[in-house]
Amino acid sequence: MAERPLLVFRQITKSFGAVRALRGVDLEVRAGEVHALLGENGAGKSTLIKVATGAHAPDSGTIHLAGERLERLDPALARRRGIACIYQQPALFPELSVAENLALRLEPTSAWRRVVWSERRRMAATLLSRIGADIDPEREVRTLSMPEQQLVEIASAMGAGARVVIMDEPTASLTRREQERLFGIVTALRREGVAVIYISHRLEEILTLADRVTVLRDGQTVACHARAEVDEAALIRLMVGREVDQLYPASESAPGAVRLELKGLCCRAAGGRPVSLRVRAGEVYGLAGLVGAGRTELARTIFGLTPADAGEVWIDGSRVSIGSPQAAIAQGVAYVPEDRRRHGVVLELPVGQNISLAAWRRIFPLGWLRGDRERSEAEHFVRALSIKTPDTDAAAANLSGGNQQKVALARWLATRPRVLVLDEPTQGVDVGAKSEIHRLVRRFAAEGMAVLLISSDLPEVLGMSDRIGVMRGGELVAELPQGATAMDVMSAALGQTPSEGAA
């Protein structure tokens, strides 16, 4: 194993608006090693990868490859210098064959070059056999399974002479057998002297595969250790690192009767597993878990977007059946979806119309829309949530992210919900708006709503929740009381037994 580092990042910083995604990351990767990159959601792993592949230019800091400084790195240059990335979702052309896909990346690109098909097929076959993949180069990519497509990606990286291969959660959707085959390929790459940057949430994978581990937290490198120096508990401690350092509004009221109860609820058709939980009136129930743990899927089932095909929902002690969002609204369930920028508000509609969109039945009991009622309703919420907008006729598109999120909240508060499901309510909003939204969520609970708060922001879940449910692989794997530590939550989310029994 060569000791001289092949790829070196020094003090990389990168901000998106007010969000500081990377605030000084150091990373050293050697040729012929598997280097694991670890960190909780939002620690900066994805941003770092994008910097490495040239998709994002860093704000400051340096990148050296084999001793040579890489400046103005762009995707084409990164590829030429031998940095390749295998994403979770392979970016291949589905209608073209494997050989054509490889050729598009690897053959010269002059437009009038003659294509020698036999040569093209031979090259593809050679590359695929080099990584031990048994795939016919003639097959169309859309007929390949996800892991097979990954193999094609790896073959293409090898064909491009990659010296650094980045793998982003490569095993996320693989079966056991496919995983083992992938591990074999990773080991083979290492033998060939390739540096592999391996990103995964599965600690056991990292511990079997990696030579060294770098842990990121809040956009900074907190540690880099050789495999032998760490165990699972140590890694979790490094990822979590700090206690809640922000102030969160305190719970104002004692929880009341059980408002929402799920009994083995799931939508099998959408790949869900049964989940049972109870949320009391006035309670904020946090749902923690890694991205992809099935929290959004559960929320969509509760709201009737993917209607449940098993289990029961009980609200205020009576069983309800929710087969559609309309039924959910009628039962007093409100869902503020994640990814507000895309679907939380209707960007073209004015603020006022956005607010009355779901609650028109209550606001306009006679069936037709009255401008005066709409305006007074909207103005009420603009004041109550301090939404910053010139007036209620301004298009939602003109508002800032935090204010759009408040409009989305207002739309659902207008329906006077009994159960409020919030999916990543503060994702991508600035700090000020974030703490305002926290304050509002507390107030809604104090008004008697049962709040289900999905958040990947660990301090937020810890600070806001009266109880925390942790999901993994579509199931509720732990329920933790208020005062649980980040360590407890991460352990459950990663599937480790906590060091101290938190029973």
Add this chain to the structure above:
Amino acid sequence: MNRWIRELSVLGVLGLLLALLAWRAPAFFQLQPLLSLLAREAPALVVACGVAMVILVRQIDISVGSQFSVCSVFAGVLAAAGWPLAAVVPVAVLAGGSLGLVNGLLVAWLGLPSIVVTLATLVALRQGLNLVRQGEFVNLPERIQWLGLPQAQGQWLLITGAVALLALLAWGLRHLAVGRWVYAVGSDAEAARLAGIRPRWVTLVTFVLMGALTGIAAVMNVVQSPQVQPLTGSGLELKAIAAAVVGGVAISGGRGSLWGVLAGLLLLACIAPAMVHLRIDAYWEKAIQGLIILAAVMVEGVRQRRNHGR
């Protein structure tokens, strides 16, 4: 008012055209020819309202011309068989509504692209009509001419009827929940679904409504001539879409108003007679209409680019 800027700008262009005519060819402003012109456009206005609503939900219907032919011939046959107008109208509406239902089900429930579905129904309805009728004209009874009124009164009634229908629909779009849903679904169907709206249902309703309006328009067409010729209504889809686009209905859905459609249709309808009066070669007509449509689309494109740049 900022909100009406697009509609007002079309009216402004129309005003300029009329001012030019008043200066160079005041003969344009004789009552009877104008009345005939507007009465001839009244069915197109009704159809354009329907098409505009379909565009507002981010769909398209290019089969209106064929629906219009089928409904016209159907209404004509019924009238010739001695049905009173009061019975012909609801049956024509029903017929149009059913044709809209077919398109709507294919688009909303099967999720097929509306341009292809309505291209298919455009051809199928037109050819089906030819097959059944063998190109035969329908001779209409005297009694339904101009709704049984003197010509001028009949024309006034058709014009005011069409505008009243438009006003009713425009009111519904603004003041009924389902009207709001049309805009919401056209802007962002997924966001609308998350807000508890049923996009498929809204889409279906607009297609059915459009068919029903085409049925009404067909009757308004039939009463204006002594016979129904089987090719009536071909090219109507282009006229209706053009009126909507010129009037400021965004082809990407979710924005525009029926009053804009009225302004757009008036502008396009005035081009041909204006050219006659200004002694411009009639071959320029389509070119000028095309330029107007292009200008409208460019204004729209600039607006969207500016919004996205933000």
